[in-house]
Amino acid sequence: MATNKIHAIYTDDDLLLHAVKQTRAENYHISEVYTPFPVHGLDAAVGLAPTRMAITSFLYGLVGLAVAIWMMNYMMIMDWPQNIGGKPSFTFSQNMPTFIPIMFEMTVFFAGHLMVITFYMRSRLWPFKKAENPDLRTTDDRFLMEVDVENHDIEMLTKFLYDTGASEISLIQTEQNH
Amino acid sequence: MSSHYEAPIREPLVLGEKSYHDISVDIAAPVLGKANKSWWIVFTIALIAFLWGLGCIIYTVSTGIGVWGLNKTIGWAWDITNFVWWVGIGHAGTLISAVLLLFRQKWRMAVNRSAEAMTIFAVVQAGLFPIIHMGRPWLAYWVLPLPNQFGSLWVNFNSPLLWDVFAISTYLSISLVFWWTGLLPDFAMIRDRTKSPFQKKIYGILSFGWSGRVKDWQRFEEVSLVLAGLATPLVLSVHTIVSFDFATSVVPGWHSTIYPPYFVAGAIFSGFAMVQTLLIIMRKVSHLEDYITVLHIEYMNKVIILTGGIVAVAYLIEYFIGWYSGVPYENYTYLSFGAATGPYWWAFWALIICNMVVPLSLWVKSLRRNIRWTFFVALIINIGMWFERFDIIVVDLSKDRLTSSWAMFQPTFVDIGTFMGTIGFFFVLFLLYARTFPVIAQAEVKTILKTSGAGFKRLRAEHGDNVSHVQEVEEYPAAFGPSANVQGKHFVNSFDPDENDDAEVLPLDVEKHRHNINRLLALVGTFDPAVQAQDDLQKIKGIGPLMEQKLHQMGIFTFDQISRMGEEEYALLDEIISEFPGKARRDDWAGQALMFKNEK
Numbered sequence: 001m002a003t004n005k006i007h008a009i010y011t012d013d014d015l016l017l018h019a020v021k022q023t024r025a026e027n028y029h030i031s032e033v034y035t036p037f038p039v040h041g042l043d044a045a046v047g048l049a050p051t052r053m054a055i056t057s058f059l060y061g062l063v064g065l066a067v068a069i070w071m072m073n074y075m076m077i078m079d080w081p082q083n084i085g086g087k088p089s090f091t092f093s094q095n096m097p098t099f100i101p102i103m104f105e106m107t108v109f110f111a112g113h114l115m116v117i118t119f120y121m122r123s124r125l126w127p128f129k130k131a132e133n134p135d136l137r138t139t140d141d142r143f144l145m146e147v148d149v150e151n152h153d154i155e156m157l158t159k160f161l162y163d164t165g166a167s168e169i170s171l172i173q174t175e176q177n178h
Numbered sequence: 179m180s181s182h183y184e185a186p187i188r189e190p191l192v193l194g195e196k197s198y199h200d201i202s203v204d205i206a207a208p209v210l211g212k213a214n215k216s217w218w219i220v221f222t223i224a225l226i227a228f229l230w231g232l233g234c235i236i237y238t239v240s241t242g243i244g245v246w247g248l249n250k251t252i253g254w255a256w257d258i259t260n261f262v263w264w265v266g267i268g269h270a271g272t273l274i275s276a277v278l279l280l281f282r283q284k285w286r287m288a289v290n291r292s293a294e295a296m297t298i299f300a301v302v303q304a305g306l307f308p309i310i311h312m313g314r315p316w317l318a319y320w321v322l323p324l325p326n327q328f329g330s331l332w333v334n335f336n337s338p339l340l341w342d343v344f345a346i347s348t349y350l351s352i353s354l355v356f357w358w359t360g361l362l363p364d365f366a367m368i369r370d371r372t373k374s375p376f377q378k379k380i381y382g383i384l385s386f387g388w389s390g391r392v393k394d395w396q397r398f399e400e401v402s403l404v405l406a407g408l409a410t411p412l413v414l415s416v417h418t419i420v421s422f423d424f425a426t427s428v429v430p431g432w433h434s435t436i437y438p439p440y441f442v443a444g445a446i447f448s449g450f451a452m453v454q455t456l457l458i459i460m461r462k463v464s465h466l467e468d469y470i471t472v473l474h475i476e477y478m479n480k481v482i483i484l485t486g487g488i489v490a491v492a493y494l495i496e497y498f499i500g501w502y503s504g505v506p507y508e509n510y511t512y513l514s515f516g517a518a519t520g521p522y523w524w525a526f527w528a529l530i531i532c533n534m535v536v537p538l539s540l541w542v543k544s545l546r547r548n549i550r551w552t553f554f555v556a557l558i559i560n561i562g563m564w565f566e567r568f569d570i571i572v573v574d575l576s577k578d579r580l581t582s583s584w585a586m587f588q589p590t591f592v593d594i595g596t597f598m599g600t601i602g603f604f605f606v607l608f609l610l611y612a613r614t615f616p617v618i619a620q621a622e623v624k625t626i627l628k629t630s631g632a633g634f635k636r637l638r639a640e641h642g643d644n645v646s647h648v649q650e651v652e653e654y655p656a657a658f659g660p661s662a663n664v665q666g667k668h669f670v671n672s673f674d675p676d677e678n679d680d681a682e683v684l685p686l687d688v689e690k691h692r693h694n695i696n697r698l699l700a701l702v703g704t705f706d707p708a709v710q711a712q713d714d715l716q717k718i719k720g721i722g723p724l725m726e727q728k729l730h731q732m733g734i735f736t737f738d739q740i741s742r743m744g745e746e747e748y749a750l751l752d753e754i755i756s757e758f759p760g761k762a763r764r765d766d767w768a769g770q771a772l773m774f775k776n777e778k
Contacts, residue, residue: 129387
C-alpha cells in the first residue's frame with residue numbers, strides 16, 4: 001500500500017521547533033524529524049518518550065561489578081588460595097581492598113560498552129548500514145520534518161506547512177514497507 | 179536560540195559571522211581538500227622517527243632488555259617514565275570531553291574532538307611500553323585471566339601492574355567508543371558533502387548510517403552524558419591505578435598516599451599542555467582560528483594554572499612530609515643527595531623550573547592570551563612533566579635503603595630511540611587524523627552557534643535578548659494567507675507550485691531574448707551534444723516539464739550548467755522567463771543541480 005508523506009524543510013532550528021509544536025497542535029502526525037545537530041527540546045516537542053539508555057547502563061554496571069567479584073573470589077579465594085606477599089587470602093572480604101581497582105574498572109567497562117552497543121542496536125547503527133536521511137542537506141544545515149498525509153487534504157496540509165515557515169515542501173509517495 | 183538570556187560578559191566562542199553551513203564547510207575543508215607540502219614534510223619526519231623507534235623495539239625484543247640502560251638497582255627508567263608520561267598526556271582528552279561536558283562548558287566543543295584523538299593516540303603509545311619492557315613479551319597474554327591447560331593457573335589480582343592492564347584497556351576502549359560515537363554525525367556530514375565516490379563509500383561505512391533522526395539525537399545525547407559520567411571517574415581511577423605502581427611499593431619516595439590525586443593533577447597539567455601544543459599548530463594549519471580562539475587558549479591556560487598549582491602544592495607537601503615523618507630514608511630521599519643536590523640535581527631543578535616557575539607566568543593575562551608564549555610554556559611543561567616522572571622513578575630508585583645497591587642510570591640509544599619512535603608514531607597518527615577526520619565536533623559547535631557565535635552576540639547586543647533572528651512566522655492560520663510568512667510568500671497558489679506554474683507557461687520567444695540567452699550561456703557554459711549527454715532537469719524541484727522545455731530552448735541541458743548559476747545568472751534567467759521572478763533562486767536550483775551532478 002502506498003503511503004503519502006510530506007517532507008517540509010526548514011532552514012532554522014527555532015523555526016523547526018515552532019513548526020513542530022504547531023503541527024502537533026493541529027493534530028497532524030509527525031512521523032520523523034531529521035536534524036543536523038541535537039535541537040534541545042525537540043524530542044519533547046515531537047512527543048517522544050524519554051530514552052532509557054541510562055537505566056540500561058546502570059544495570060550493565062551492576063553486571064560488571066558482579067562479574068568482577070565472582071571472578072576474583074573464584075580465582076583468588078576459592079581456586080588457588082595462595083599466600084602472595086602475606087596478603088590474607090582466607091576470605092574475600094579480608095583481601096578486598098586490592099580487588100577494588102578491578103571491581104571498579106569492570107563496572108565501568110560493562111556499563112559503558114554494553115550501553116553503547118545497546119544504543120547502536122536500538123538506533124540501528126552499524127558499519128555497513130545505509131544512511132536513511134531523505135535529503136543530504138539534513139546533515140549540514142537543513143531540518144526536515146516528515147508529516148504523514150493520512151486522510152488529510154493535501155492542499156490544506158501543504159498550505160499549513162508553508163505557514164509554519166517551511167522553505168521547501170515535497171510530497172513523497174512510498175510503498176509501505178515497515 | 180538567539181532569543182534567550184546569555185550573559186553579555188561572555189566572549190564569543192565562534193568568531194566571524196558563521197552560519198550552520200559555514201561551519202560544515204570550514205570543518206570539512208581539510209578532509210575534502212588535498213594535503214599540502216608542509217603536511218607531507220612533517221609526516222615524513224614523523225614516519226622516519228616511527229620506523230626508527232620500531233627498529234629499536236624489534237632490536238630490544240629480539241636481543242634482550244639488556245640493550246637498555248637499566249641495571250639491577252634501577253629496573254624501571256625510561257620505559258615506565260615514558261609510559262606514565264604518555265598516559266598522563268591522554269588524560270586531558272577525557273577531561274575535556276567528559277568533565278567539561280558534565281560542567282556544561284561550551285568552550286570544550288571546539289577542542290574536544292582533537293583532545294580525544296590525542297587521548298587515543300597517547301594511550302596507544304603508552305600501551306606499547308608495558309609490552310616492550312617485558313623480558314618475555316610473547317608471554318604477555320599470561321596477564322589475562324584465561325582458563326588454560328596449567329590446571330587453570332590464574333593471575334594475581336593483588337598487583338597494581340595487573341590493575342594497570344584492566345585500567346589501561348578499559349580506558350582505551352571506553353575512550354574509543356566515546357570518541358567514535360561522537361564522530362558519527364560528523365562523518366555523516368562529510369559523507370553527505372563529499373563529491374568523491376570513494377570518500378562517500380568510506381565515510382558511509384564510518385558513519386554507521388547515521389541519519390540524524392530526533393530519536394537518535396535523544397539517545398545520542400543521553401549516551402554521551404552517561405559516558406561522560408563514566409569517563410570522569412575512569413580518568414581519575416586510571417591514573418590513580420598508574421600511581422599505585424609506585425605508591426603501593428615500599429620504596430622511600432614512592433610509598434606515599436598523596437600519589438593518586440597528585441598524579442591525576444599532573445596528568446591533567448601535562449595533558450592540557452600537549453593539547454595546547456597541538457591545537458595552536460592545528461588552528462593555524464587547518465584554518466580553524468574562528469573556532470579555536472584565543473579565548474579557548476586562555477581557558478585551557480587557566481586549567482593549566484589550576485592543575486599546575488595543585489602539582490606545586492603536592493611537591494611542597496612531599497617535602498614537608500619527608501621532613502615531618504622523621505624517617506631517615508624519606509628525609510634522605512627528599513632533602514639531601516637524593517634529589518636537589520644529588521647527582522640528579524639537574525633533573526630535579528629542571529622539574530622545579532619547568533613545572534613550578536615557568537607556568538606561573540600564565541597568571542599574567544597578557545601572557546595567558548599570547549599564543550606564542552602559550553606554545554612555549556606548553557612545550558616547557560611537557561618537558562617538565564617528563565622530568566617529574568623521571569625523577570620519581572629513577573631518583574628514588576637510585577638511592578635506596580642499602581648503600582651497597584646505590585647506582586646511576588645512563589640511557590642507551592635504544593632507550594632514547596624507542597621514546598623518539600613513540601613520539602613519531604603519535605604524530606603519524608595525529609597527522610593522519612587531521613587529514614581524514616572532522617577535527618572539530620561540528621554538530622556540537624552548531625548547537626552553541628546561536629548562544630556563543632559572534633554574529634548572534636552582535637544581534638543580541640543590538641536588539642536585546644528577546645529578538646528572534648528568524649523572521650517572524652505567523653501562527654496558523656496566518657492572517658494574510660501564506661504570503662504572511664517569509665518563506666512561503668512567493669507562492670500565490672496554495673500548493674505544488676510547479677504544476678500550476680508550468681500550466682501557464684507560454685513557449686519561449688527565443689529571438690526576443692537572444693541577447694540575454696547568449697550572455698547567460700556565456701556564464702554557465704554551452705552544451706555540446708556531440709560530447710555531452712543531457713540530464714533530466716526535472717529532477718530539480720521547481721522544474722516541471724514545460725520549464726525544462728524552456729531551458730532546453732535556451733540551450734541549458736545539464737546539471738553542470740545549472741550548478742554554475744549565481745545571482746547574476748538568476749537575474750538573467752528571470753528576465754528571460756518573466757513569469758516567476760526569483761523562483762530559481764528560491765528553490766536553489768544551482769545547489770540542487772550540484773547535488774545531482776555529484777550523484778552521477
